[in-house]
Amino acid sequence: MATTAGYFDRKPTATSRPGLSHLQGDATSPHTPQRAFSSAFSSPGLSYRAEEEVVLFELGARHLSAGIVGESNPRCRLHFGPDSSRRVGDYRQYFPEYQDRPRKRRRNYKWGEDHELWRMDLRELNLGLVEDKVERVVREAYTKYLLLDSKNKRLVLVLPSLMPHRLLSSILSSIFSNFQTPSITLFSSPVLNVAAAGCRAGLVVDIGWDEAVITSVYEHREVQTQWTTRAMKVVTQRMAILLQEYANQDASGQHGHDVPRTPEDKTPDQPSPDSRYFDFSEEVTSRIAWCPIEGPTTPLAQEGTKDTEIPEQAVTTEGRVSEAHNQTQDHSTVSIPSALPPHRTLQLPFAKLAEPVEDGLLAKGSNLHDLDDHEQPLPQLIYKALLSLPSDVRSQCMARIIITGGGSNIAGLKTRLLNELKAIVETRGWDPVYGKLATKAKIHRETARNTQSSKKPKPTPSAGAETHLQPQVEDEMTQKLEKEKTKSARVTVAGEIRGLETLGAWAGGSLVASLKVKGVVEIDRDSFLANGLAGAKRESEVVHATRRMSLGARSGLGEKTRWTLGAWA
Numbered sequence: 001m002a003t004t005a006g007y008f009d010r011k012p013t014a015t016s017r018p019g020l021s022h023l024q025g026d027a028t029s030p031h032t033p034q035r036a037f038s039s040a041f042s043s044p045g046l047s048y049r050a051e052e053e054v055v056l057f058e059l060g061a062r063h064l065s066a067g068i069v070g071e072s073n074p075r076c077r078l079h080f081g082p083d084s085s086r087r088v089g090d091y092r093q094y095f096p097e098y099q100d101r102p103r104k105r106r107r108n109y110k111w112g113e114d115h116e117l118w119r120m121d122l123r124e125l126n127l128g129l130v131e132d133k134v135e136r137v138v139r140e141a142y143t144k145y146l147l148l149d150s151k152n153k154r155l156v157l158v159l160p161s162l163m164p165h166r167l168l169s170s171i172l173s174s175i176f177s178n179f180q181t182p183s184i185t186l187f188s189s190p191v192l193n194v195a196a197a198g199c200r201a202g203l204v205v206d207i208g209w210d211e212a213v214i215t216s217v218y219e220h221r222e223v224q225t226q227w228t229t230r231a232m233k234v235v236t237q238r239m240a241i242l243l244q245e246y247a248n249q250d251a252s253g254q255h256g257h258d259v260p261r262t263p264e265d266k267t268p269d270q271p272s273p274d275s276r277y278f279d280f281s282e283e284v285t286s287r288i289a290w291c292p293i294e295g296p297t298t299p300l301a302q303e304g305t306k307d308t309e310i311p312e313q314a315v316t317t318e319g320r321v322s323e324a325h326n327q328t329q330d331h332s333t334v335s336i337p338s339a340l341p342p343h344r345t346l347q348l349p350f351a352k353l354a355e356p357v358e359d360g361l362l363a364k365g366s367n368l369h370d371l372d373d374h375e376q377p378l379p380q381l382i383y384k385a386l387l388s389l390p391s392d393v394r395s396q397c398m399a400r401i402i403i404t405g406g407g408s409n410i411a412g413l414k415t416r417l418l419n420e421l422k423a424i425v426e427t428r429g430w431d432p433v434y435g436k437l438a439t440k441a442k443i444h445r446e447t448a449r450n451t452q453s454s455k456k457p458k459p460t461p462s463a464g465a466e467t468h469l470q471p472q473v474e475d476e477m478t479q480k481l482e483k484e485k486t487k488s489a490r491v492t493v494a495g496e497i498r499g500l501e502t503l504g505a506w507a508g509g510s511l512v513a514s515l516k517v518k519g520v521v522e523i524d525r526d527s528f529l530a531n532g533l534a535g536a537k538r539e540s541e542v543v544h545a546t547r548r549m550s551l552g553a554r555s556g557l558g559e560k561t562r563w564t565l566g567a568w569a
Contacts (some may be wrong), residue, residue, distance in 0.1 A: 005511060013544065017444075020116045033547065034376050049286075052154070053068055053148065053153060054068070054069040054153070054154045054156060054513055055067075055068065055069070055146065055150075055153050055154070055155050055156070055511055056068065056069050056074075056155075056158070056509050056513060057138070057156070057157050058074070058158040058505055058506045058509065059117075059134075059157060059158065059159055059171065060117075060160075060187070060208070060209075061116050061117055061118055061119075061208065061209045061210055062079060062080055062115060062116050062117065062170075062209050063077055063078065063079050063080070063142065064078045064080075064137050064138070065077045065078075065506045066078070066138075066141040066145060066146060067146075067506065067510065068146070069509075069510050069513040070510060070514045071510060072507060072510070073148060073506075073507070074145075075145045076140060076141055076144070076145035078140060079115070080115060080116060080117050080133060080137070081113045081115050082115070083340070084137075085133065085136070088231065090262065098546075102514070106456070106473050108345075109275045109305065111233060111236075111237050111240075111273060111275075112233055112236070112278060114210070115278070116209065116210070117133055117134070118130055118167055119210060120162070120164065120210065120211065122164055122166060122167065122555045126177045127166065127167070127170045127284075130167070130170050130171070130174075131149065131170050131171075131173065132174075133173040134170075134171055134174040134175065135175075135178045136176075138174075138175060138179065139178070139179075139525065142266060146352065150179040150180055150181060150192055150389060151179075151180035152180065152182060153181065153182075153185055154181070154182060154184075154185070154444055155175070155181045155183070155184045155185070155514045156184075156185045156187060156205060156209075156509055157171075157175075157184050157186055157187070157229070157301050158187045158189050158192060158506065158509045159171075159186060159187075159188070159189065159568075160188070160189050160190075160206070160208075160213065161188045161189070161190060161215065161222060161225065161567040161568065162225060162227065163568060165533055165568070167485070168533065168568060169533050172184065172528060172533075173528075173529075173532070176525050176528055176529055177529070179348065181525060182524070182525055183522055183523060183524050184522075184525075185508050185513070185519040185521065185522050185523075186519070186520075186521040186522075186523070186566065186568065187512065187513075187519065187521075188222060188567045189505040190204040190206065190215035190217055190222060190225075190568075191217055191220055191508075192220065192505040192506075192508030192509045192512065193402055193404050193502045193504070193505050193508060194217045194220065194402065194502075194505045194508075195220065195508040195511060195512055196503040196504055196505070196508030196511065197402050197500045197501065197502040197503070199419050199500065200218075200219055200220055200396055201217055201218045201393070201396040201397055201400060201403065202216075202217050202218060202396075202400035202401070202402050203215070203216055203385065203397040203400065204216075204217060204402045204403070205378070205382060205401065205402065205403045205405075205408075206404055206405040207231055207232065207361070207378070207403070207404075207405035207406065207407030207408055207413075208231050208232065208405045208407070209231060209232050209233050209406065210229070210231055210233050210406070211227050211228060211231050211455070211493065212226070212227065212228050212229075212231045212361075212378060212381075212405070213225060213226075213227045213230050214226045214381055214382060214385045216385060216386075216389055216393065216397050217397075218393045218396065218397070222295075222459070222567055223389065223393060224385065224388060226381055226384065226385050227374070228374060228375060228376050228377075228378065228381050229374050229375050230360055230361050230375060230376070230377060230378060231361075231407065232285070232405075232406050232407045232548045233285050234282050234360040234361075235285060235289070235356050235360040235361065235407065235438050236278070236282050236285050236356075237273050237281075237360075237442050238279040238355070238356035238359055238360050239281040239284055239285045239289065240273040240274065240278065240280070240281035241273050242275055242348075242352060242355070242356060243277055243280060243281055243336075243338075243346065243348075244273065244277055244286065246346045246347070246382055247338060247340075247344065247346060248350055260334065276340055277340070279339065280338070280339045280340060283339075283409075284336060284353075285356070286405075286409070287409075288334065288336075288353055289353055289356065289357055289410055290353060290354050290357070290410060290411040290412050291354055291355070291357045291358060291361075291362075291410055291412040291413040291416050292354055292358070292412060292416065293412045293415040293416050293419065294416070294419060325560050330351075331349065331351070332349070332350045332395065333347050333348060333349055333350065334347075334348050334349075334350050334353065335347060336348060345566065349408060357410055357413065359511070361377065361378050361407065361413070362377050362379065362416070362420070363375075363377035364377065367479040368380075378417055379417055379420035379421050379424060380424070382401070382417065382421055383421060383424045385426070386398050386430075387430060387432055391506075394430075395495045396494055396496040398495070398496070398497055398498075399493045399494050399495065399496055399497070399498045400498065400500050401418065401421075401497070401498065401499045401500065402499070402500050402501075402502050403417065403499060404502055404504065404505075414499055416496060419496055425497065426454070458504075482506070520564065520566040520567075521563065521564060521565060521566040521567075521568065522563055524563065527563065533565070535563070536563055536564055536565045536569070
């Protein structure tokens with residue numbers, strides 16, 4: 001039994017306690033090195049540079065999509081409307097009886113003027129009101145959805161390339177004046193749609209609200225732009241007239257009038273759209289409006305073959321399309337509950353829901369010579385846009401037709417546009433001259449060519465032919481090398497009509513901006529507030545500094561580079 005003194009003798013003293021050297025491994029073994037901080041109050045997280053967040057806005061005539069660069073989808077999509085422009089404390093729209101309140105029909109009402117941010121016709125547009133709407137919707141996006149401080153945050157703004165300078169200046173001044181944004185980079189929506197489709201070239205058909213814009217893009221540059229007023233504004237207007245007619249028919253038991261051909265061509269016997277039907281017609285159009293995938297040929301395809309001899313191939317194509325269109329007629333009815341008091345249930349034939357789309361976008365039943373240049377149907381405008389391009393650019397764009405915009409969500413519309421375009425190409429080809437005499441001359445040339453080829457004798461190879469006239473013997477090694485070469489070659493689709501899907505302009509902007517490339521149009525805040533759009537220079541006037549500079553040229557490093565308007569010039 002050990003004594004008490006022996007027990008304390010075995011305990012190590014404070015001076016003889018073993019250190020922690022036995023816990024440390026060998027110097028050659030992997031270990032975590034100690035961090036050296038410059039100050040006792042510094043944090044380890046401060047030694048790393050935080051990734052800069054870039055805000056991305058896509059601004060359209062009726063909506064704003066906002067998000068962060070690098071994300072796949074926007075965080076919010078805010079729409080412009082009369083309810084979103086109310087003063088603070090006005091909560092009438094949340095009352096239970098607000099939707100059933102009696103509404104008066106407004107006089108001198110322009111269809112959808114309360115639901116749009118701008119119009120291309122600036123004669124009656126209040127630019128001050130546009131600036132206030134932009135400020136309000138951008139502030140709402142920052143405070144409610146992005147949860148970011150706008151100070152020192154770069155902004156990427158996606159805009160359509162067709163925009164007046166006064167409107168562009170109002171939008172930029174509203175953002176620069178009310179928010180501490182250091183710089184804004186402008187991107188064109190057609191180019192971003194092509195980038196979101198994974199291509200470098202394409203034909204972008206943007207079916208928007210006030211107009212449909214067709215843009216040819218080649219090597220990420222806009223080549224040509226054409227537009228028409230046949231867009232979703234005309235479709236919703238025709239749908240409102242149709243719903244109003246059936247509502248009056250259910251109330252009085254009489255048939256309504258036919259839908260007029262254009263909104264401007266109204267007779268005293270034809271009703272005009274009621275402003276109270278705007279929300280109702282827009283909801284019906286977005287939900288159950290459709291378009292037959294096959295139908296009669298367009299006015300352009302019929303113009304060159306009228307009262308003339310038509311080739312057999314064109315006759316069979318037109319007959320097959322018309323027969324298929326007659327077979328797809330559906331006589332079923334659709335019950336639509338009315339959103340306006342008295343709340344009735346409208347009984348509409350399902351085929352009637354396709355008439356506003358065909359009449360508004362495809363100009364069904366209209367003659368080509370009755371249409372102006374700004375109201376051409378979409379298939380005709382697509383064909384003219386392809387016909388005006390060079391042959392090499394056309395072969396790339398026709399194989400990459402990208403249909404986007406709000407109207408592209410209508411069921412069957414994309415397939416119908418491609419079918420109409422194929423019918424025009426089969427009838428006319430890529431000849432810019434058309435008409436009666438052109439069709440007769442084309443048929444005459446084809447007949448003479450066939451007659452000449454049939455009379456020409458075919459050469460017959462003789463047994464005792466000379467050596468240099470005999471066909472060359474194919475080399476097996478050469479054929480093998482050619483096969484190996486074609487396996488590794490990249491196949492490029494060109495020269496055929498084909499449609500592509502895109503992720504949208506916002507996703508394309510998020511993808512391109514995340515690459516951290518320098519944009520063509522980068523506007524600095526101080527430079528814009530000092531000079532406005534007048535401070536922009538043409539590309540020929542911009543002097544790009546070289547990367548290596550001598551000591552004498554370093555005095556100009558602090559100066560800000562000039563900026564251009566690019567596609568908006």
